[in-house]
Amino acid sequence: MSDDLLARHRAVLPSWMPIYYPDDPIEIVSGSGRRVVDQHGRSYLDFFGGVLTNMIGYDVPEIREAVERQLATGVVHTSTLYLIRRQVELAEKIARVSGIPDARVFFTNSGSEANEAALLMAANLRRSNQILAIRNSYHGRTLATMGVTGHRSWSASSLNPFSVSWLHSGDRVRGLLASLSDSDHIDAAVEDLREVLATQTAGDVAALIAEPIQGVGGFVHAPDGTLGALKKVLDAHGILLISDEVQTGWGRTGEHFWGYQAHGVTPDLLTFAKGIGNGFALAGVVGRAEVIDAVPAISFSTFGGNPISTAAGNAVLDYVLDHDLQANAARTGAILLDGLRAAQPDYRILAEVRGRGLMIGLEFVHPGTTEPDAASTVRVFDECRRNGLLVGKGGLYNNVLRMGPPLTLTEDEAREGLQILVNAIATADAEAVTL
Structure with missing residues (x-):
């Protein structure tokens, strides 16, 4: 160079x-x-x-122009202690397309932060530090998200604020479920969940966090309907479902707008990041008000959902839908x-x-x-x-x-x-x- x-x-x-x-x-x-x-x-x-x-x-002209219009106001940052018009507009749009009833949105800067926030919300609502996660998964580089990442190459520390129990992945090349038909795979995944709950947990599990398609794990995914079958068991125990849509969201999978929709299920919390900012730092959590509002203390994100990033995010989401x-x-x-x-x-x-x-x-x-x-x-x-x-x-x-x-x-x-x-x-x- x-x-x-x-x-x-x-x-x-x-x-x-x-x-x-x-x-x-x-x-x-x-x-x-x-x-x-x-x-x-x-x-x-x-x-x-x-x-x-x-x-x-x-x-992309539409995104560049939206950001330039915001820059022209001279306001790059105000913090969420003040109203941010672009943030409210984007939250309204995301709540509307999320498929989650009575949705609320909390903005962060990255997918790691979004997943960290979702875990915090689930743990507070359920008053439990027990989490179910999937082998071969990746959820971020912060301490808690690293703790629920089932991928050794990305696990830089064994320290973990959560007690994590692991479910089988959807790997169809190797692994215990690889040779099964789709229907048998789903049945085996459900039985695996039941056994994990019975043997590895204290009963009051907070949430299952899962990527509909595992990103860093190599785009591995279980058969359609797997998360829906698992959710029936989760619901019977009051356990929440967090769908990590950092890579699968916004129509990328073609068949659906969100990855979770291939499974006939609606998550309690959905995390998003990456594509919604098209390069601007923008991420967040959308979920049922009861779950989002479970945080028992004051909290906010200094830069999450700032006027510049949400100006870009509005333009990105509009472009995705309009085109x-x-x-x-x-x-x-x-x-x-x-x-x-x-x-x-x-x-x-x-x-x-x-x-x-x-x-x-x-x-x-x-x-x-x-x-x-x-x-x-x-x-x-x-x-x-x-x-x-x-x-x-x-x-x-x-x-x-x-x-x-x-x-x-x-x-x-x-x-x-x-x-x-x-x-x-x-x-x-x-x-x-x-x-």
């Missing part, structure tokens, strides 16, 4: 902060639509969107998913193509096995970059390519990205060694 930005980065930032392409990292210096440009002037089609955050893409981006996610996601699934039998290393809409995961294994192949994953990852496509990585064993393109992706861009992906997989597959 011309000014040795990588060396400067390493000199002042933590060693535990990963950076993609460590030998030749990218500095993104400009963007437009679904494409970004690096420090060398190289253009890329972006299929990761700042970790599913640049949901509408780059340089029916949910339908576009279904349409362009089908091009990618159908194309990848059609190609899958040709490649020994590609164990599973999974996801919904524009939330797509590719799991790579050593040929002829279910053993995770992180090296082939990196090879596909690097080959995509070499040919002008940015994707992400994840999964419990770091062997999953994760893709969450902007919801404005065009059909031509989907086909362009598909061709790069298939070519990259073919290259890695030809080089893979059978164990």
Whole structure:
């Protein structure tokens, strides 16, 4: 890099902060639509969107103009001790689209904070520090959210303010439930929940926190209806359901506006972040008034829901609804998913193509096995970059390519990205060694 930005980065930032392409990292210096440009002037089609955050893409006039109008007032911050018009407007819209009756909204800065707040609310209402969580999950980097994260790579501390009991994930490649049919999987998940409640808890559990599709875990998800079946058991015990929609919300899955809607269930609390700000720091919790109002002391978020971020959030949500981006996610996601699934039998290393809409995961294994192949994953990852496509990585064993393109992706861009992906997989597959 011309000014040795990588060396400067390493000199002042933590060693535990990963950076993609460590030998030749990218500095993104400009963007437009679904494409970004690096420090060398190289253009890329972006299929990761700042970790599913640049949901509408780059340089969107409606969002820029909304933020500029707020900046022109001279008011960037007031705190929630004063009325914030844009915050109230956005809360009204989110309450309306949440599907939760008598909803209230609390804004934060990040998904970690949103999940932390939801856990606080559930624990206060239920007067319990017992939480159910899912293996292979990720809920944030704060102490409490790390404590309910079932993914060792992201668990930096064993200290935990909650007593956590773990349920099986929806992994269909490996694990105890992997070989079951959808109906048998749901039945087994329900029995697992009943047994966990009977053997691992003191009875008065506060909540189950679950991602409808596990993000960092590699876009793993249980069969449709699983959360609904679990909720019947939860309701019988008075246990709340927190749906972590930080990555699955706002129509990304194509079939539904929220991930929870695939399960025939309505959560007590729903957390959101990432895409709603399209790069501006904006997140929060929406839930039933009884649950949201369970906090027994004064609390607020200094920067959560500030005038700038909520001006952006209003513009983002309006854009999503006005342009029916949910339908576009279904349409362009089908091009990618159908194309990848059609190609899958040709490649020994590609164990599973999974996801919904524009939330797509590719799991790579050593040929002829279910053993995770992180090296082939990196090879596909690097080959995509070499040919002008940015994707992400994840999964419990770091062997999953994760893709969450902007919801404005065009059909031509989907086909362009598909061709790069298939070519990259073919290259890695030809080089893979059978164990």
